[in-house]
Amino acid sequence: MQKDKHIIHMDQDAFFVSVEVRKNPGLIGKPVIIGGSSDRGVVASCSYEARKFGVHSAMPARMAKQLCPHAVFLRGNMDEYSKASHEITDILKERVPLIEKASIDEHYIDMTGMDRFHGCMKYAHELRATVIRETGLPISFGLSVNKTVSKMATNECKPNGELNIEYPGVVPFLNPLSIRKIPGLGEKTFIKLSDMGIKKIETLSQVPIDHMTALLGKNGLSLLQKSKGIDFSPVIPYSEAKSIGTQSTFKSDSIDIVMIGNLLTAMVMDIAFQLREQKKLCACITLTIRYSDFEDVTRQASIPYTALDSVLIAKAKELFRQLFQKRKLIRLVGVRLSNLVTGYEQIDLYSQSEEQYSLYQALDKIRHRFGSKSIAIASTMNINL
Structure with a gap:
């Protein structure tokens, strides 16, 4: 474990909803659902008030309406969300030495070495306050020794929170958490491990390496390392040139x-x-x-x-x-x-019906299995790239 690293993970709280609330303060405290404007639509985002009723992103709108019929349903505006995302990135880029834009609503910041000049927790707190003050949007952050632990710290203190997990406290912080909390652990893997009685991170951390690699291959080794608070992945400098x-x-x-x-x-x-x-x-x-x-x-x-x-x-x-x-x-x-x-899971869900979203997923599965040229629309069939 790299105990001398200082990695901040900053994540907007219910980002799409927060942008809508900034525009219309009358939505404060209400269950708000983005993208479920028709029964055939799909939920793109929802407020924490709506989540209490079991609503979550990518859920069919008709199910969201059954769970939370009194919610405020909005179509959403990806143009506004993109502009807000750029606002936040610009603020952070001016104030930190190394930043990675991990998705439309989250950033990693490497403050390693800066603790000689700034207390990293104090500086992260001031950064968060600056974003809130200049954009009017809520944001949370986690600070720890690597990207995995800092992201998990953020998830534990949201919404509107901040949490510092220093090196000695990493394992005590991780052990009682559900394995579902580990970034990158999908639903199928969660079910497979749960069926084996592995439900807490502490239990997962004690599984022998050869058992994990036999069960899940390279992904098994990665999950085992994360369960022990180990992650050597670097903060990749943000560049518009990608x-x-x-x-x-x-x-x-x-x-x-x-x-x-x-x-x-x-x-x-x-x-x-x-x-x-x-x-x-x-x-x-x-x-x-x-x-x-x-x-x-x-x-x-x-x-x-x-x-x-x-x-x-x-x-x-x-x-x-x-x-x-x-x-x-x-x-x-x-x-x-x-x-x-x-941000694959955020692909314009608010503008797509459930059937359209399912169609895109089905087409991608065919391309993934048989090649990118295996399926096309009729007008392009005679085109050779």
Whole structure:
């Protein structure tokens, strides 16, 4: 265990709901559900008041209404949530030496070595106060020796809390907690371990390494280390340059707008799938056109965080229409998605019906099993990337 490390995990409290409450203080103290505006919708987020009734994200809206019929249901606005996320990131980036944007609503901060100049707990407290003061949004944090323990500390003190788990207190803090509290431990693994009588972290920490690796492979070793408070994963510096993209050069220069539109659709579907495979969302899309005379023109647009095919395809085609003003042959088109953060489970749930969300999951399972080109929409079937 790296006892000399000082890692802060900062996480917004019910982020989407908090943004709505900032806009409409009349929602304070009420059960609020984002994304369940129709019976066929899916819950994207909910307030702590709604969670008391068993409501949680990704739950079908009709079930949420049964559990909490008196809740305030809102469609949600991913554009506003994305802007609020950037607000918070900008505040933190100006004040810390090393920051990782782990998702739309959480950050890791490495303060190691700064304890010589600042008390890390005092500085983290002041950071939290600054975010609350400048944005009007609630935030919690955990401070500990690594990312895993700091994140678990945050989860234990939410909402609107702060918790410091120093090195000597890591194991006593972890031992009584449910294994469900370990970041990255999925539902299937939880059931498998629970069926074996492993329900508390203390019990898990005592399982022999060979048993865990035989049961869960490399993931078993990782979970065993986390149960002992061990995590060597670094805080990865936040960079807007992180991106994923593709481009296609035509066999012969073309001005066939229908064909190019279908090509863009296929290209975006391919990289959006890759994005979801990496459990990422993007906040920027860039389109490039190369004309037959080798002139390159590029345009980009900031977008609400998403990894959804339909949103990205529409924006790519909009950028193409903005760029393609000359009656010149095109030899290449390229699409790039950037400003990536973790957040697969938050993919525009508020704008999707339960059936649409299930469809995207089903299509991704097919691609994951048989390859990214194994399924496509009809208009792109004759396109070769």
